[in-house]
Amino acid sequence: MKLTGNTILITGGTSGIGKGLAQHFLGLGNTVIICGRRNDRLEELKAQYPDLVTIQCDLTAAASRENLVRQAIHECPDLNILVNNAGIQLTGDLTNPIDLSALEREISTNLIAPIHLSSLVVEQLRGRPEPGIVNISSGLAYTPIAFMPVYCASKAAIHSWSLSLRKQLERTGISVYEIAPPSVDTELGHERRKDKDQTHGGMSVNEFIDEAMKALESNIFQVAIGQAASMLDQRDALFERLNANF
Known part of the structure; x- marks a missing residue:
């Protein structure tokens, strides 16, 4: 992937990995559009980065x-890259009736939205210079943690869908990338923590962004970064270790 001169739409761009990607791509001279639910965060980032295009969604x-x-295509008709980054991470007790509203919110955000958005932008991307779709999955797509089963399942689905999307789009010129992060120090999962200000822990956002950019620039279409690589290569043994105390 060419890392400069693009017009990039990033979902979940107000914090964590999405924010880090937006900052990095802006610094490389790209036009960047981000979306988020919270207008105050969008306004704060717009004030900090006047060239950033923000859309509440x-x-x-x-x-x-x-x-x-x-709106993204109207404001930025040269849009050529979509980054499906937004996600939420909740716990789930499968021994009791599940909270259906939480289930629907998690699946809608983590799985339905990327599939729907990608389908909506295909015609826009077709024929653009170096068009691409970047899906952020997770090491947990390969080795799930049992106490957050829906999150892990949704990321496994993103992995599977990315393979199919890549195959279907291979004759269109649209490249499909899947980047699987390890645990990255963001606010992901804050909904399930008592201390809402506590971060996720793990690899720093900047370190993850550096590794992700190297993979994109090298046209590595599927990459598991850091500990996520072990979660792919040693999935069965790691599943038992991760869930030993469950």
């Missing part, structure tokens, strides 16, 4: 996703 709602793509 609820990714759990189909109409909001459609408006996001429509």
Whole structure:
């Protein structure tokens, strides 16, 4: 992937990996569009980075996703890259009736939104210079942690869908990348923590971004970064270790 001169739409761009990607791509001279649910965060980032294009969007709602793509293309008609980054991470007790609203929110954000958004931008990307779709999955796609089963399952689905999307789009010129992070020090999962200010722990965002950029620039279409690589290569043994105390 060419890392400069692009027009890039990043979902979940107000914090964590999405924010880090936006900052890095802006620094390389790209036009960057981010979306997020919270308007205050969007305004704060817009004030900090005046060239950043911000769009408020609820990714759990189909109409909001459609408006996001429509507005992004209207404001930035050279859009050539979509980064499906937004995600939420909740716990789930499968021994009791599941919280259906939480299930629907997690699946909508982590799986339905990337699939829907990608389908909406294909015609826009087709024929653009070096078009691409970048899906952020997880090491947990390969080795799940049992106490957050829906998150892990949704990321496993992203991995599978990325393979199919890459195959279907191979004759269109649109490249499909899957980047699987390890645990990265972001606010992911803050909804399930008592201390809402506590971060996720793990690899720093900057270190992850550096590794992700190297993979993209080298046209590595599927990469597991840091400990996520072990979660792919040693999935069965790691599953037992990760869940030994469950």
